[in-house]
Amino acid sequence: MEQIxxxxxxxxxxxxxxxxxxxINLDIREGEFVAIVGKSGCGKSTLLRLLAGLETYDHGNIxxxxxxxxxxxxxxxxxxxxxxxxPWKRVIDNIGIGLSGNWRPRALEAxxxxxxxxxxxxxxxKLSGGQKQRVALAxxxxxxxxxxxxxxxxxxxxxxxxxxxxxxIESLWSRKEIxxxxxxxxxxxxxxxADRVILIEEGKIxxxxxxxxxxxxxxxxxxxxxxxxxxxxxxxxxxxxxxxRLVSKR
Amino acid sequence: xxxxxxxxxxxxxxxxxxxxxxxxxxxxxxxxxxxxRILPAPTAVFQAGVTLLSTGELYDHISIxxxxxxxxxxIGGLIGFLLGLFNGISRISELLFDTSIQMLRNIPHLAxxxxxxxxxxxxxxxxxxxxxLGVLFPIYxxxxxxxxxxxxxxxxxxxxxxxxxxxxxxxxxxxxxxxxILVGVRFSLGVMWLTLIVAETISAHSGxxxxxxxxxxxxxxxxxxxxxxxxxxxxxxxxxxxRYFENKWLRWNN
Numbered sequence: 001m002e003q004i005x006x007x008x009x010x011x012x013x014x015x016x017x018x019x020x021x022x023x024i025n026l027d028i029r030e031g032e033f034v035a036i037v038g039k040s041g042c043g044k045s046t047l048l049r050l051l052a053g054l055e056t057y058d059h060g061n062i063x064x065x066x067x068x069x070x071x072x073x074x075x076x077x078x079x080x081x082x083x084x085x086x087p088w089k090r091v092i093d094n095i096g097i098g099l100s101g102n103w104r105p106r107a108l109e110a111x112x113x114x115x116x117x118x119x120x121x122x123x124x125x126k127l128s129g130g131q132k133q134r135v136a137l138a139x140x141x142x143x144x145x146x147x148x149x150x151x152x153x154x155x156x157x158x159x160x161x162x163x164x165x166x167x168x169i170e171s172l173w174s175r176k177e178i179x180x181x182x183x184x185x186x187x188x189x190x191x192x193x194a195d196r197v198i199l200i201e202e203g204k205i206x207x208x209x210x211x212x213x214x215x216x217x218x219x220x221x222x223x224x225x226x227x228x229x230x231x232x233x234x235x236x237x238x239x240x241x242x243x244x245r246l247v248s249k250r
Numbered sequence: 251x252x253x254x255x256x257x258x259x260x261x262x263x264x265x266x267x268x269x270x271x272x273x274x275x276x277x278x279x280x281x282x283x284x285x286x287r288i289l290p291a292p293t294a295v296f297q298a299g300v301t302l303l304s305t306g307e308l309y310d311h312i313s314i315x316x317x318x319x320x321x322x323x324x325i326g327g328l329i330g331f332l333l334g335l336f337n338g339i340s341r342i343s344e345l346l347f348d349t350s351i352q353m354l355r356n357i358p359h360l361a362x363x364x365x366x367x368x369x370x371x372x373x374x375x376x377x378x379x380x381x382x383l384g385v386l387f388p389i390y391x392x393x394x395x396x397x398x399x400x401x402x403x404x405x406x407x408x409x410x411x412x413x414x415x416x417x418x419x420x421x422x423x424x425x426x427x428x429x430x431i432l433v434g435v436r437f438s439l440g441v442m443w444l445t446l447i448v449a450e451t452i453s454a455h456s457g458x459x460x461x462x463x464x465x466x467x468x469x470x471x472x473x474x475x476x477x478x479x480x481x482x483x484x485x486x487x488x489x490x491x492x493r494y495f496e497n498k499w500l501r502w503n504n
Contacts, residue, residue: 072409080407084404086404086421086422087502088426088503089502097408097413098408
């Protein structure tokens with residue numbers, strides 16, 4: 001059994017009396033891919049930003065590799081929904097942000113891994129939305145972080161590009177098995193890439209579901225859609241008696 | 251679809267209207283429609299330019315004016331830039347200086363001419379001081395605003411990717427503010443010429459503005475018009491230079 005590398009205990013966070021996270025307890029094992037889903041405003045993005053150390057928490061504890069997280073999480077790299085590429089730097093130089101020494105070969109390698117090595121001298125404004133996010137992914141991975149934090153990275157992409165990106169993320173993840181946390185509102189996306197799906201509602205974890213499917217995940221498998229529907233039903237507050245529904249479907 | 255101009259057409263079109271005006275001005279002068287004591291013909295202005303150039307007088311006036319413009323621009327621009335930089339980055343500096351600067355900014359700097367003459371006489375110092383003062387505020391405002399309005403998300407990204415201090419400034423904050431800073435530079439180049447013209451016209455014993463005022467005493471219309479044409483050419487030249495740097499540094503924006 002792998003070691004627990006992120007330990008979250010009774011985590012609380014509020015903005016001006018508005019409670020966003022209300023007693024979150026969660027353990028993440030090394031190499032695990034966890035997806036956090038929930039309706040917008042449920043606090044899932046806040047949880048991710050707390051893990052990145054971009055914000056401070058009011059109460060509770062986040063322990064990263066045995067140490068309490070008090071400031072920026074230097075072992076983690078976060079990928080944002082809006083990509084946040086610097087428009088005044090060419091693609092390759094964007095990947096080189098924060099790297100030192102002879103970073104160019106590494107940056108090129110990272111760019112190759114996302115299939116964009118021929119765009120390395122372009123300005124970000126010349127790229128499509130999906131390509132921008134691929135560059136942002138390469139930029140996060142080139143640092144070889146211990147933790148990859150993904151904040152709805154595919155939220156702004158069209159459905160086809162999204163599926164393409166999901167399998168890219170899955171294949172890159174399975175190469176190195178970096179401990180990853182993905183925040184998304186797309187349940188299918190969560191089931192497609194994660195080992196475990198966490199559902200947050202009103203600042204609390206209400207579902208913690210291990211996805212016992214082999215990789216690469218096949219969306220057309222029945223087991224896949226059973227997982228998706230079960231989580232969706234739980235979110236929408238429909239009857240969550242999935243066994244009963246399975247019987248009636250057959 | 252509109253046809254696009256290429257090569258020569260593209261180079262020539264912006265100059266079509268000035269050339270046309272010049273041509274009609276010349277013809278009307280020849281015909282005697284415009285009397286030479288109201289407005290001398292372009293050829294007469296050109297002739298005056300050649301004469302003054304051969305005596306070396308024109309060169310002296312131009313070089314002293316250019317020197318004043320440049321010195322004032324560099325001093326005022328540097329102070330404005332540094333103030334904008336500090337107030338944009340540091341909250342304490344902003345609290346301390348911004349209100350005072352905003353108050354001073356609203357005083358028309360040309361209103362200080364009487365005071366400046368009493369302080370510095372009509373020497374170089376007074377002209378350079380006025381130009382520097384005029385240039386300072388547009389550069390200050392645009393630098394300050396540019397730094398304040400750098401995308402917070404990009405700064406957060408830089409921090410999360412390990413950039414701090416000077417690195418964060420040079421990789422994200424300064425390039426993010428650059429387009430706004432260059433708007434300030436361009437605007438202040440206009441202010442620079444305006445200030446210099448007024449200052450030289452009112453109080454000077456050299457420079458293009460002095461040349462024009464001196465010519466008025468002797469009713470030398472051609473020299474007066476020559477001075478105005480020179481200002482127009484220098485204005486255009488500084489715009490071309492500013493544009494060049496915009497294209498060079500903001501290439502990613504095109």
